[in-house]
Amino acid sequence: MAVVKAVGADGEKRKRPARALSQALPQTPPVADPIRLGDLSDFLGYSLKRAQLRIFDDFIGCVAPLQLTPAQFSVLMLVDANPDRNQSEIASTLGILRPNFVALLDELESRDLCVRVRSSNDRRSHNLRLTEKGRAVLARARKLIETRHEIRLRELLGDDNRELLLAMLGKIAREF
Amino acid sequence: MAVVKAVGADGEKRKRPARALSQALPQTPPVADPIRLGDLSDFLGYSLKRAQLRIFDDFIGCVAPLQLTPAQFSVLMLVDANPDRNQSEIASTLGILRPNFVALLDELESRDLCVRVRSSNDRRSHNLRLTEKGRAVLARARKLIETRHEIRLRELLGDDNRELLLAMLGKIAREF
DNA sequence: TATTGTTATACTCTATAACTATA
DNA sequence: TATAGTTATAGAGTATAACAATA
Numbered sequence: 194m195a196v197v198k199a200v201g202a203d204g205e206k207r208k209r210p211a212r213a214l215s216q217a218l219p220q221t222p223p224v225a226d227p228i229r230l231g232d233l234s235d236f237l238g239y240s241l242k243r244a245q246l247r248i249f250d251d252f253i254g255c256v257a258p259l260q261l262t263p264a265q266f267s268v269l270m271l272v273d274a275n276p277d278r279n280q281s282e283i284a285s286t287l288g289i290l291r292p293n294f295v296a297l298l299d300e301l302e303s304r305d306l307c308v309r310v311r312s313s314n315d316r317r318s319h320n321l322r323l324t325e326k327g328r329a330v331l332a333r334a335r336k337l338i339e340t341r342h343e344i345r346l347r348e349l350l351g352d353d354n355r356e357l358l359l360a361m362l363g364k365i366a367r368e369f
Numbered sequence: 370m371a372v373v374k375a376v377g378a379d380g381e382k383r384k385r386p387a388r389a390l391s392q393a394l395p396q397t398p399p400v401a402d403p404i405r406l407g408d409l410s411d412f413l414g415y416s417l418k419r420a421q422l423r424i425f426d427d428f429i430g431c432v433a434p435l436q437l438t439p440a441q442f443s444v445l446m447l448v449d450a451n452p453d454r455n456q457s458e459i460a461s462t463l464g465i466l467r468p469n470f471v472a473l474l475d476e477l478e479s480r481d482l483c484v485r486v487r488s489s490n491d492r493r494s495h496n497l498r499l500t501e502k503g504r505a506v507l508a509r510a511r512k513l514i515e516t517r518h519e520i521r522l523r524e525l526l527g528d529d530n531r532e533l534l535l536a537m538l539g540k541i542a543r544e545f
Numbered sequence: 546t547a548t549t550g551t552t553a554t555a556c557t558c559t560a561t562a563a564c565t566a567t568a
Numbered sequence: 569t570a571t572a573g574t575t576a577t578a579g580a581g582t583a584t585a586a587c588a589a590t591a
Contacts, residue, residue: 233450237531238424238439241421244417244539248545271407274409275407281548288419292550292552295552309550316549316590316591317548317549318548346541349541357530357533365420365424365526456573465559466559466560467573468561471575485573494571494572
């Protein structure tokens, strides 16, 4: 397995610049030592958060042509896999509070990716479905993410390690 | 290695309730099928985010006696490992923007955990140090996290898998 | 009475511009 | 002029209470 690389970020600035002979060295050298993370990287929360931010950033860049946030993508995925479920069911499955789900859906509906259909059984409920355009956009998004994002993750981590990573993250989310 | 458990969440509600013989079955059964995550859990971003939220939530609970957020903890850790570095250096290492670091530091300083010391070399800079109390609180926090949080993660994942998880997350944060 | 979707609202995070004091 | 710390501010994301329509 590939070894984790040195330390990065400002690694290329390590070399001290040349200095005139007569010039006194200041108390603090002009090129500072890199900051040490110390034990911080041994705490799962820290590494998890930094990795999550990086992944989301890359995700957003990869689906930029479709202008989908990770949250919007997750809604499209879930409505596609579970048509005609109501807002509360979809929102709570994603850990989104019902009030906060309203604006998110408004946006998807205004872009004609998703529709709210008043349920005939229970007229309080709005059943959710993807539109034809919604399915098409989702398909394009999945292809973009697979070919630009996930494939590079497989290259970086290796197929087996990526599977193991997914399994552990799922276990934490479900059982911790 | 332990196998990932079934599905959870509402797993205990699966059994259909008894029903009067004369009562007609409504079109939709009163106990709905669980929502299927589908391929969503195969996308790293989704699993990463859910796991991160769970970990932070648990972290906050574990250090509740000390009232430290993950961000505050990371600042204490970094200042402890790198005394007399200035705000910009500490903030940027943590991915915190300088303006947002001000209030964070104000809070730590008001609680006498950390001090800003005007640098004699460059009077624009504030060098950061932990106070005696700051070191004590950090030590207690580390112990709480180790004994209540990380230890349970090791039990859940296994020691070797936890190490592998940390290595992969670090690799994503640094190299992806 | 309880639930679904909604509004209003508040609080935290994050992001950018611009000021001040120093260099 | 450039940089460190700061202020102000705006935008996401997230949280709770309460209302109308419906059950």
